[in-house]
Amino acid sequence: xxxxxxxxxxxxxxxxxxxxxxxxxxxxxxxxxxxxxxxxxxxxxxxxxxxxxxxxxxxxxxxxxxxxxxxxxxxxxxxxxxxxxxxxxxxxxxxxxxxxxxxxxxxxxxxxxxxxxxxxxxxxxxxxxxxxxxxxxxxxxxxxxxxxxxxxxxxxxxxxxxxxxxxxxxxxxxxxxxxxxxxxxxxxxxxxxxxxxxxxxxxxxxxxxxxxxxxxxxxxxxxxxxxxxxxxxxxxxxxxxxxxxxxxxxxxxxxxxxxxxxxxxxxxxxxxxxxxxxxxxxxxxxxxxxxxxxxxxxxxxxxxxxxxxxxxxxxxxxxxxxxxxxxxxxxxxxxxxxxxxxxxxxxxxxxxxxxxxxxxxxxxxxxxxxxxxxxxxxxxxxxxxxxxxxxxxxxxxxxxxxxxxxxx
Ligand code: 3PG
Numbered sequence: 001x002x003x004x005x006x007x008x009x010x011x012x013x014x015x016x017x018x019x020x021x022x023x024x025x026x027x028x029x030x031x032x033x034x035x036x037x038x039x040x041x042x043x044x045x046x047x048x049x050x051x052x053x054x055x056x057x058x059x060x061x062x063x064x065x066x067x068x069x070x071x072x073x074x075x076x077x078x079x080x081x082x083x084x085x086x087x088x089x090x091x092x093x094x095x096x097x098x099x100x101x102x103x104x105x106x107x108x109x110x111x112x113x114x115x116x117x118x119x120x121x122x123x124x125x126x127x128x129x130x131x132x133x134x135x136x137x138x139x140x141x142x143x144x145x146x147x148x149x150x151x152x153x154x155x156x157x158x159x160x161x162x163x164x165x166x167x168x169x170x171x172x173x174x175x176x177x178x179x180x181x182x183x184x185x186x187x188x189x190x191x192x193x194x195x196x197x198x199x200x201x202x203x204x205x206x207x208x209x210x211x212x213x214x215x216x217x218x219x220x221x222x223x224x225x226x227x228x229x230x231x232x233x234x235x236x237x238x239x240x241x242x243x244x245x246x247x248x249x250x251x252x253x254x255x256x257x258x259x260x261x262x263x264x265x266x267x268x269x270x271x272x273x274x275x276x277x278x279x280x281x282x283x284x285x286x287x288x289x290x291x292x293x294x295x296x297x298x299x300x301x302x303x304x305x306x307x308x309x310x311x312x313x314x315x316x317x318x319x320x321x322x323x324x325x326x327x328x329x330x331x332x333x334x335x336x337x338x339x340x341x342x343x344x345x346x347x348x349x350x351x352x353x354x355x356x357x358x359x360x361x362x363x364x365x366x367x368x369x370x371x372x373x374x375x376x377x378x379x380x381x382x383x384x385x386x387x388x389x390x391x392x393x394x395x396x397x398x399x400x401x402x403x404x405x406x407x408x
Contacts, residue, residue, distance in 0.1 A: 008398075008399045008402060009177065009178045009182075009183075009186075009395070009398040009399055009401075009402050010175075010176070010177035010178070010398070010401065010402045010405060011177050011178050011183050012051070012054045012055070012153065012177060012178075012179065012180070014177060014405075015151060015175070015177060017054070017055055017057055017058045017151075018057040018058065018112070019057070019058070019059075019112060020058045020059070020150040020151050021058070021059045021061070021107065021110065021148060021149050021150050021151075022055055022058045022059065022060050022061065022149065022150065022151045022152075022153055023061055023063065023145065023146075023149045023151070023152045023153070023170055023174070024051065024052075024055065024060055024061065024062050024063065024153045024155060024179065025063050025064070025152070025153070025154050025155060025156045025166050025167060025170070026044075026048045026051070026062055026063070026064050026155050026156050026179070026181075027044055027064055027065070027155075027156035027157065027158040027159045027378075027379075028044050028045050028048065028062075028064040028066065028077070028080045029044065029064065029065055029066050029067065029073075029158065029159070030042060030043075030044055030045065030066065030073075030080070030358070031073070031358060031359070032066070032067065032072070032073040032075060034072040034073070037075050037079075038079060039079050039080065039083060041358055041359075041362050042083050042087075043358060043361055043362065043378050044158070044358065044378050045080060045083045045084055045087065046087060047181050047378060048062070048084070048155065048179075048181070049087055049088065050180040050181070051153065051155050051179035051180040051181060052088065052115060054179075054180060055153070056113060057112055057113070058112065058151075059107075059110035059111060059112060059113075059114050059116075060110075060114070060115045060116070061107055061110070061116050061118060061148075061149070062084075062115060062116065062117045062118070063098075063117075063118045063121050063166055064077065064080070064117075064120070064121060064156065065120055065121045065122045065127065065159070065164075065166075066080070066120045066122070067120075067122075068122070068128075069122055069128055074120070074122070075120070076096065076119050076120055076123075077094065077117055077118070077119050077120050078094060078096070080117065081093075081094035081117045084115075084117065088115070090115075092115050092116075092117055093106060093110075093114060093115065093116040093117070094116070094117045094119075095116065095117075095118060095119065096119050097118070097119055098118050098119050098120070098121055098123050098124045098127075098141070099124055099140065099141050099144050099145055103118055103119075103145075104144070104145075104148065107145075107148045108148065121141075121164075121166050124140075124141050126139040126140065126141050126164075126165050127141065127164050127165060127166060128164075129164070130162065130163045130164065131163055131164070131165060131168065131169065132163070132168075133163070133168040133169065133171070133172050133393075133396075133397060133400070134172065136163065136164070136165040136167075136168045136169030136172065137169045137170075137172035137173050139165040139169055141165045141166065141169065142165050142166075142169035142170055142172075142173065145170075146169075146170055146173045146174055149170075149174055150174070150175075151174060151175050151176070151177070152170040152171055152174040152175070152176040152177075152401075153176070153177055153178070153179045154167065154171065154176060154177075154178060154179065154182060154394055154397065154398055155178065155179025155180065155181045155182050156181075156182075156394070157181050157182050157185045157377070157379050157382060157383075157394075158377075158378060158379035158380060158381075158382050158383075159382060159394070160182070160379070160382040160386065160392040160393070160394035160395060161211075161381055161382040161385045161386075161392045161393065161394075162382075162393065162394075163393035167393060167394050167397065168393050168394070168396075168397045171397040171398065171400070171401040172397075175401065175405050176397065176398060176401035176405075177398070177401070177402075178398055182394070182398070185377055185379065185383075185386075186395070188375045189354075189375065189377075189383075189386060189387070192320075192352055192354065192374060192375055193387070193389075195352065196319070196320040196352055197319030197320055197351075197352070198226055198319050198320070199226040199227060199317065199318050199319055199320075200219075200223075200224050200225050200226050200227075200318070200319065200320045200322070201225075201226065201227045201229065201314055201315055201317075201318035201320070201321045201322070201351070202216075202219060202224075202225045202227070202228045202229070202321075202322050202323075202324075203229045203231065203311065203315070203321065203322070203323040203324070203327075203342060203346070204216065204228060204229070204230055204231065204232075204234055204323075204324055204325060204384075205230075205231035205232025205233070205234060205235065205324065205325030205326050205327050205328075205339075206232055206233065206234060206324060206325025206326070206357065206380060206381075207232065207233045207234075207325070208380070208381055209233065209234055209237055209251065209252075209253075209257045210253065210257060211381040211384075211385075212234045212325075212381070212384070213234075213257060213260045213261065213264070214385075215381070215384040215385050215388060216228060216264060217264060218385070218388035218389075218390060219384070219387065219388050220268055220271055222388050222389045222390075224387055224388060224389065225271065226271070227271060227273060227314050227318075228271050228272050228273070229273045229311045229314060229315075230272060230273065230274050230275070231275070231303060231311075231325070231326075231327035231328070231338065231342070232325050232326055232327055232328060233249075233251070234325070235274060235275055235303075235327075236249055236300055237249065237251075237257055237258055237261050238261045238265065238272065238274050239274055239275065239291060239294075239300075240258050240261070241258050241259075241261035241262040241265060242265065242274060244274070244291045244292070244294060245294055245300070246294070246295075246296050247296040247297055273310065273311065273314065274291075275291055275303050275304070275307040276290070276291055276304070276306050276307050276310060277289060277290050277291060277303070277304030277305070277306045277307050278291060278294065278300045278302065278303060278304050278307070279300070279301055279302040279303070279304055279328070279334075279335060279337070279338075280294075280298045280299055280300055280301060281299045281301045281329075281334075281335070284334075285334070286301075286302070286334040286335060288304045288305070289304070290304075300328075301328050301329040301332065301334075301335040302327065302328030302329065302330075302334075302335040302336075302337055302338045302339075303327050303328060303337070303338030303341075303342075304338075305337075307338070308337070308338055308341045308342065308345075311342060311345070312341070312342070312345035315342070315345045315346055315349050315351070316345065316349050316350075318349060318351040319351055319352070320351055320352045320353075320354075321346050321349055321351045321352070321353050321354070322353075322354045322356065322384075322387060323342065323343070323346050323353075323354070323355050323356070323360060324355075324356040324357050324360070324380055324383065324384055325356075325357050325359070325360070325380065326339045326357075326359045326360060326363070327339040327342055330359060330363060336363075339359075339360070339363055340363065340367060343355070343360065343363055343364055343367060343369060344367070344369065346373070347364075347367075347369040347372040347373060348372070352374050353372075353373045353374050353375070354373070354374060354375045354376075354377070354383075354387075355373050355375070355376045355377070356376075356377050356378075356379060356380055356383040356384065357377075357378065357379070357380040357383075358378050358380070361376050361377070361378050364376065
């Protein structure tokens with residue numbers, strides 16, 4: 001339980017929750033095995049338990065997205081309901097619907113103590129677009145469902161940077177507060193950032209490239225990144241911009257993102273570090289090479305040992321280290337070296353340390369290093385943006401809801 005209040009937003013402690021019907025927006029967006037379509041990491045579901053326990057006298061409707069429409073991890077929430085049921089040790093109701101009659105009837109039928117999970121919010125077209133809060137409140141999702149609720153609880157910190165109807169729409173028309181995850185994240189991060197010392201070293205991997213590029217620029221401009229050490233797919237994008245990788249990466253909006261990476265390197269030449277050696281996959285084998293030897297069509301799956309040494313030195317001289325996204329294809333044993341070694345360096349540095357994203361939190365746990373880190377979060381892109389100091393749509397929505405509630 002948090003011991004210091006997050007002052008600008010309301011929390012569950014500000015409300016009498018008994019008998020209330022609550023819309024609880026969480027982020028159960030989990031890694032999914034693209035063949036079996038089963039969940040391969042349940043941490044984000046585990047994290048929701050504390051909030052659900054605080055709501056045990058209410059009627060709770062849990063809502064989340066999973067994946068993006070058209071992506072391999074886009075699927076229904078039936079498996080999440082089963083995981084949640086096991087974790088809670090009680091029946092979790094589930095409806096294969098989001099805003100239709102089936103969902104509405106299921107909500108109306110709830111009793112105190114019941115938990116109902118709706119299907120993937122992104123089944124509803126509106127949830128795939130960004131809206132102003134005012135327009136989000138006018139969506140069919142919010143206008144239909146909000147009538148059925150007394151309170152909106154926002155607890156999906158990993159999607160705090162999205163202005164989707166379920167995040168910014170409901171707080172326009174319902175009293176709204178933060179759930180336990182958001183409360184804890186904001187409290188810890190704000191404490192860390194007030195004492196954060198330079199140099200600030202950001203170790204950035206991951207695959208949501210446009211989000212990453214936007215965040216990198218803001219981190220540098222806002223004095224939160226003295227060194228950016230690039231790994232993973234974003235590292236490949238920068239190596240392509242440096243013409244170290246000769247053939248196309250085959251990613252969405254490739255020309256645009258490579259051009260952006262190119263102009264960032266030009267603008268901030270002393271900030272970026274890119275790999276000096278890498279490992280490729282050759283018929284299932286790991287083959288290490290200097291970046292000057294990368295051939296056309298080589299599949300880069302990991303960092304090489306020289307890069308790990310180079311990055312580890314910068315990490316050991318840091319005042320604050322933030323690491324987000326795996327350094328390579330770490331699910332494959334052959335290519336987990338870079339991710340594991342960099343996590344080791346972060347855990348053993350004297351810096352204040354933040355580890356972000358589902359993959360890294362899983363790897364940390366497996367390596368038994370979690371106790372050595374100051375803050376661990378399953379949030380990826382949202383956390384990177386939070387650290388830029390920019391106000392995220394969810395936090396704005398919560399602050400405005402608090403102002404409205406306190407002045408009523
Ligand atoms: C995440 O995993 O970063 C969040 O769930 C947000 O997902 P999105 O990038 O598909 O909006």
